[in-house]
Amino acid sequence: MAAIDIDGLTKRYGGDVYAVNDLDLTVQEGEVFGFLGPNGAGKSTTIDVVLDYVRPTSGSVTVLGYDAQAETRQVHERVGILPDGYGLYDRLSGREHLQYAIDLKDAADDPEDLLERVGLSAEAAARPVGGYSKGMTQRLAIGIALVGDPDLLVLDEPSSGLDPNGVRQVRDLVRRTADEGRTVFFSSHILSQVEAVCDRVAILNDGHLVAVDTVEGLRAALGTGSTVSLRVDAVPDRLPFDGLDGVSGVTVADDVVHVTVTDPTVKDDVVDLVRDGGATVLDITTREPSLEELFSTYTAAPAEQAADAVEGQR
Amino acid sequence: MTAAWATIARKEFDDAVRSRMLWAIVAVFGLVTAVMAAALSLVPQIESSAVMGLVLAGQSAQMLAPITALVAAYLAISGERESGSIKVLLGLPPSRGEVVLGKVLGRGAVIAVGLAGGLLLVAPVVLVVYGGLPVVSFAGLVLLTVILGVVFVAIAVGISAATGTRSRAMTLSIALYLGVVLLWDGVAQITYLAVAGTFPGEQIPAWYALLESLSPVGAYDAATNALLASQSTGAAVPSLAARLEGGVVPVYLSWWFMLVVLAVWGAVPLVLGYVRFSRADLA
Numbered sequence: 001m002a003a004i005d006i007d008g009l010t011k012r013y014g015g016d017v018y019a020v021n022d023l024d025l026t027v028q029e030g031e032v033f034g035f036l037g038p039n040g041a042g043k044s045t046t047i048d049v050v051l052d053y054v055r056p057t058s059g060s061v062t063v064l065g066y067d068a069q070a071e072t073r074q075v076h077e078r079v080g081i082l083p084d085g086y087g088l089y090d091r092l093s094g095r096e097h098l099q100y101a102i103d104l105k106d107a108a109d110d111p112e113d114l115l116e117r118v119g120l121s122a123e124a125a126a127r128p129v130g131g132y133s134k135g136m137t138q139r140l141a142i143g144i145a146l147v148g149d150p151d152l153l154v155l156d157e158p159s160s161g162l163d164p165n166g167v168r169q170v171r172d173l174v175r176r177t178a179d180e181g182r183t184v185f186f187s188s189h190i191l192s193q194v195e196a197v198c199d200r201v202a203i204l205n206d207g208h209l210v211a212v213d214t215v216e217g218l219r220a221a222l223g224t225g226s227t228v229s230l231r232v233d234a235v236p237d238r239l240p241f242d243g244l245d246g247v248s249g250v251t252v253a254d255d256v257v258h259v260t261v262t263d264p265t266v267k268d269d270v271v272d273l274v275r276d277g278g279a280t281v282l283d284i285t286t287r288e289p290s291l292e293e294l295f296s297t298y299t300a301a302p303a304e305q306a307a308d309a310v311e312g313q314r
Numbered sequence: 315m316t317a318a319w320a321t322i323a324r325k326e327f328d329d330a331v332r333s334r335m336l337w338a339i340v341a342v343f344g345l346v347t348a349v350m351a352a353a354l355s356l357v358p359q360i361e362s363s364a365v366m367g368l369v370l371a372g373q374s375a376q377m378l379a380p381i382t383a384l385v386a387a388y389l390a391i392s393g394e395r396e397s398g399s400i401k402v403l404l405g406l407p408p409s410r411g412e413v414v415l416g417k418v419l420g421r422g423a424v425i426a427v428g429l430a431g432g433l434l435l436v437a438p439v440v441l442v443v444y445g446g447l448p449v450v451s452f453a454g455l456v457l458l459t460v461i462l463g464v465v466f467v468a469i470a471v472g473i474s475a476a477t478g479t480r481s482r483a484m485t486l487s488i489a490l491y492l493g494v495v496l497l498w499d500g501v502a503q504i505t506y507l508a509v510a511g512t513f514p515g516e517q518i519p520a521w522y523a524l525l526e527s528l529s530p531v532g533a534y535d536a537a538t539n540a541l542l543a544s545q546s547t548g549a550a551v552p553s554l555a556a557r558l559e560g561g562v563v564p565v566y567l568s569w570w571f572m573l574v575v576l577a578v579w580g581a582v583p584l585v586l587g588y589v590r591f592s593r594a595d596l597a
Contacts, residue, residue, distance in 0.1 A: 045597070051405060053596040073407050081405035087397030091332045092325075103321045104406040144402060 009059035034194035037204035080150030090130030107148035155186035236277025322416025344432030383466035392483035472587030
């Protein structure tokens with residue numbers, strides 16, 4: 001059974017504004033799934049439909065086998081949620097918030113245990129939430145999401161507003177949750193974290209899914225290999241990389257030769273060839289493309305494609 | 315397990331009880347009502363009594379209880395939608411219907427306690443000023459005022475459920491207060507003028523009495539009048555029968571029909587607000 005199964009989801013506002021357009025996506029049980037896209041891509045709208053905050057124009061969503069719109073209670077009993085743009089109750093303390101969530105979820109959690117998991121002190125938990133910093137608020141909200149040992153965690157932009165320490169805590173939490181065999185589905189436009197923890201990634205742009213794959217798979221699909229940079233005493237006259245499979249580009253800047261390789265095993269051959277040309281290699285560095293670059297590649301020029309799809313709807 | 319609506323109601327109560335503004339309004343309600351109850355004794359031309367003091371207290375309560383209830387509840391749902399806490403709440407198992415029910419019950423309980431507490435100030439004032447307290451009349455007045463307050467809480471929660479922002483909830487609440495509390499009688503009089511060619515005098519026809527009583531405040535006024543007239547001796551509080559042309563009170567002007575009017579005012583806006591909320595996109 002899929003943790004989340006999104007089938008032909010479209011959400012249209014007004015006559016022709018598509019927040020999400022004919023989206024198909026399946027998140028398997030037990031995987032950490034990253035949902036990526038620039039602001040306004042439709043990530044939150046998709047999650048809002050998954051959580052039944054927003055009703056779809058067409059298409060359907062099932063969560064853990066339950067219909068997201070018709071069986072909302074069954075879904076919410078089993079899912080932990082950190083919504084986008086959420087708020088809390090200023091006059092209630094952190095501990096009261098957790099107790100409220102525990103009561104409403106009919107769960108057996110100990111608030112102290114949850115506080116410890118998200119790193120909130122007992123003093124902080126006794127204070128009204130109106131005086132919390134953004135980081136403390138976010139921790140408490142994540143604590144609420146963890147109530148009732150959910151099988152699936154849905155986190156919409158879990159790192160927004162957090163300091164680097166908080167960001168790391170969120171990442172650790174995602175890892176731990178995943179290690180316990182649970183499914184984690186989270187959206188982000190901060191890519192480094194997604195890269196660090198996700199089994200698979202979907203990239204959404206302008207309401208369309210543009211890619212779903214593993215991070216490695218995305219790299220391979222785009223063919224943007226890693227770059228080997230060789231600093232040499234003198235650049236050889238001849239760089240005969242043309243005959244070498246797995247090399248996709250060469251540039252020379254001052255005393256550095258940059259070679260882009262799509263096959264990691266040719267790196268050795270590249271170094272040998274440079275040496276054969278008569279140069280002494282002083283330094284070697286290699287660089288993997290970041291997800292950031294992949295992301296820009298995917299989302300940079302989709303306007304035409306999106307327009308076509310909207311035409312297709314009419 | 316406690317039902318979700320009961321958990322929500324309890325949290326609403328605990329939360330609202332901590333609002334200083336709410337208690338300030340309740341204190342103003344109690345003080346103004348108590349002063350009004352005593353004021354009649356200061357007018358030398360009138361031979362005042364404790365029951366008449368309660369009539370004045372009721373006149374004051376029917377203006378103030380609605381606004382107190384509206385203030386206590388107009389943000390019940392719209393405020394949560396604006397702050398985004400509704401997403402946390404609805405991300406937990408409760409349905410939107412359970413949220414609306416819990417809100418009405420929790421805030422209704424707060425306003426019931428607040429209004430009853432405020433009116434308790436009236437009892438010693440009447441006792442001291444008029445030398446006695448008609449207990450049945452006073453208890454009835456408290457009960458009817460609590461009902462009026464809870465009806466306005468239900469109206470306010472309905473408005474709150476139907477709107478997504480504080481400002482729209484406030485605008486609708488003010489419009490409602492103006493229409494239902496302040497302007498209703500005036501509109502009724504103009505209607506009478508249009509039909510009969512004169513303003514209503516001492517004696518009024520039954521249809522006009524009904525028109526006056528169809529607002530929640532009018533129904534409260536008619537029900538308290540029926541209660542206090544039945545408990546007072548002589549003509550201190552004129553009964554409806556004495557005001558009506560023909561002198562016979564039809565069924566649709568009886569005190570229990572006034573309770574039906576109040577119940578309808580509580581239920582209809584609440585259901586409409588719920589229906590709108592249940593279909594809303596909470597983006």
